[in-house]
Amino acid sequence: MKSIGNALLDAVKHLNIVRNLPKYFDEEEQRLALQSIIIGVVVWAIVFSLKTAVHWLFETVLHFLEEGPSPWLLFIPLLIGALIVAWLARLRPSTLYYRDKEDHIHELNDIEGDGLERAISLYYTSEPSFEQALTGQEGVEVRWELPTFSLAIRKFLATLVTLGSGGSGGLEASVTLIGESVSAGLFKPRALTESSGQHLTLMARFWRWWQPEKTDHLQTAQLSGIAAAVSVLLGTPFAAAFFASEVMYRYRPVIEKLVYALIAAMVAFFLTDLVTEGHPVPFETELLYVPPTTWRYFGVLLLLGICVSLVSQYFRRLRVSFDHGFHERQPDIWRRHLLGAFVTGAVALTVHYVTQYFDLTEHGLELVLGPGESVVDMAFAGELTIAVALIALVAKMIATLATITSGGSAGLLVPTLFFGTMVASALANVFDYEPMVLIVPAMVASLVSIANVPLAAILFAVEAFGSVYMVPALFMMVIGTILAHEQTIYRTQRETYESRQILPGVSVRRLSIPASWANQTLIDIDFRRHFDLNVIGLVEYRSNDGRPRMRLGTASSTILEEGDTLVVLGRDEKLTELETFLEAEYAKKEV
Structure with missing residues (x-):
């Protein structure tokens, strides 16, 4: 009985952790x-x-x-x-x-x-x-x-x-x-x-x-x-x-x-x-459809993932072309912005007349202009035919790139979801599926293939549409990751080992010393005058202890050895000239 009382007393004492909680939560x-x-x-x-x-x-x-x-x-x-x-x-x-x-x-x-x-x-x-x-x-x-x-x-x-x-x-x-x-x-x-x-x-x-x-x-x-x-x-x-x-x-x-x-x-x-009174998700869906678990469904998902990956690859290449066309060929900012607006308007006008002529939809302008969220809502509601979905896919891709690469202030995440939705909408009509059961996995595939954010893609599907889409989302993540590799529309900053650009036109490169420079110094070679470049470091092939060693600010009187690597800073064109010269020197040794 006494032990029980002591246990209860200790339990009361340990309640102090509530009072001392701020101490466990540091400043x-x-x-x-x-x-x-x-x-x-x-x-x-x-x-x-x-x-x-x-x-x-x-x-x-x-x-x-x-x-x-x-x-x-x-x-x-x-x-x-x-x-x-x-x-x-x-x-x-x-x-x-x-x-x-x-x-x-x-x-x-x-x-x-x-x-x-x-x-x-x-x-x-x-x-x-x-x-x-x-x-x-x-x-x-x-x-x-x-x-x-x-x-x-x-x-x-x-x-x-x-x-x-x-x-x-x-x-x-x-x-x-x-x-x-x-x-x-x-x-x-x-x-x-x-x-x-x-x-x-x-x-x-x-x-x-x-x-x-x-x-x-x-x-x-x-x-x-x-x-x-x-x-x-x-x-x-x-x-x-x-x-x-x-x-x-x-x-x-x-x-x-x-x-x-x-x-x-x-x-x-x-x-x-x-x-928003309980409606924070940007897309409106009246009913939540549970995806099937049949082999046929996952076969369609496989085809969908491949199609979205192909669209993503085409979109990335098209973006490079548009970016080059607007920024390299139209350096004037006023003309560039006006040209981008004109292309966007021309695409929207073409879609308007085409869809009107063939009596496809009354929302031709909406398929192209603006963020595109209302068109995604139409796709969820099953209001898009195969023709309308494919027209919207191509037109939105061109208009979005014209807007953004010309300098318009907009983003690519919602268009990414739009592209996947249009592909899914077309396949839903072909295979007679409820659009939602293909659109949600297609959004995951788009985020993985185009934006390369796999974890965010899965969480988006589950948070927005429920845990019933976890398995299709995982399936599409695997397909998108395999097919997309490391590609992404967001040009994240990367770093390579042999060269690194400091500012536009100025780089640091690592260059191996040719045999003809062995047992000479930078003074003997007259490096600065010949190449108009600065040596800021030297990676010695073998130092005194027999291991490679990096020396910053190496002295001009240091004797170079074959296998050493120079770390050189300068203009890109001068570095290219030096690389060309060194390639010729390497070729002499092979001969």
Whole structure:
């Protein structure tokens, strides 16, 4: 009896853990959690306002065109919108950079085109890098030198004008940049806070507690802002958090940052759910159809996955062509934006007359213009024939690329879902399936094949349409991953081993020393005068201990040996000339 009493007494004592709970939740975790909640609220307010404004403006423009005297009037809002976006792009612009898969750096205007690539570039500005080491920049200060709130405002307006006037594309890429910029702006040091810190002790203490000093903390805030923004659009907080993480990191685990991104995404989701009265998902479906589990169904899913993968490959190649055509051949920003608007309008007008002539649908303009969510709703309702679905697929692809690659402010995530939906709608008619049971897996296949976000794709299907779609989603993820490999529409920054571009036209390359340079020094070769390049390091094939060794700032009097590798910095054309010379030297040895 006494032992039972002692046990009960100990149980009461252990209730102190509730009172001491804050001690298990350290100060850094408290700050990051509070920041994620505030970021979720602020980003939700901005993104939800943008989403509502875009839909209202686009529906107003579409109603005017459908009820107006002529569909040719669509060129008026499109061209005016293009001029406004071009003006915004020239208004206090900042230049961002991204690294393509060939490791070349490209310059990007901060508000033009797909905002997610800009968000990726800004996300990594505060990380230690070789470029920053060369330029003497480091840490969060690099991000503070770039715009935050002003960038979010300009991107907000550019997106509203682009999509509201009829431009083709999605909202997600724009809102990711807005989410990143707003979250970074909440912590950026400003004159007001600095002066407050000098005169108000309480404010100074709060700001020192609030402001991130480490790159990891800033990136946690940025990731939270991106996740919250995507959550407002998709209504799926888990998918939004994983989408943000997969786009930024792809193969690196970021569980710690993911937790705070999820907090922000859930805050944004609950606020959206509250305002929309329980309808946070962008697509409207009256009934939930349970997918079959027959061999025939999974055979159709296999065919669907292959078709979506082929569409994704074609779309990526087409994007490269459009990007080259608009940016290389139309360097003038005004002409480029006007040309993109004209192409979008011409495609929409063609679809309108074709569908009207063959009596296919009364929504020809809607198939091409705007975000395309209403067309996806029509597909769920089974209102699209095979011909309409295929016409919408091709036309939307061309119009979206014309809008985005010309500089219009829009994204590719919703169009990605649109493409998969159109393929699924066509196959649903062919094989006589309820459209939903093919559309949901097709959306997963699209996100995996085109955007390369497999975990986010599965979570999106399950959160938006229920756990009954888990098995079809997993099946499509496997197919999409196998067929798509590492391809993605988001040109994430990559790094190769042998070369790395520092700025446009300036690179670092690793070059093996030919036999003819053995037992000589850089002075003997007269390297600087002959090649107009700088040697910033040397990888010795064998050092004193018999192992390879990296030496930075190697002396010009160091004796080179065959097998050593020079680390050379300079203009790309000069580096190419040196590589050509070395190839000739290597060939002499083989002879």
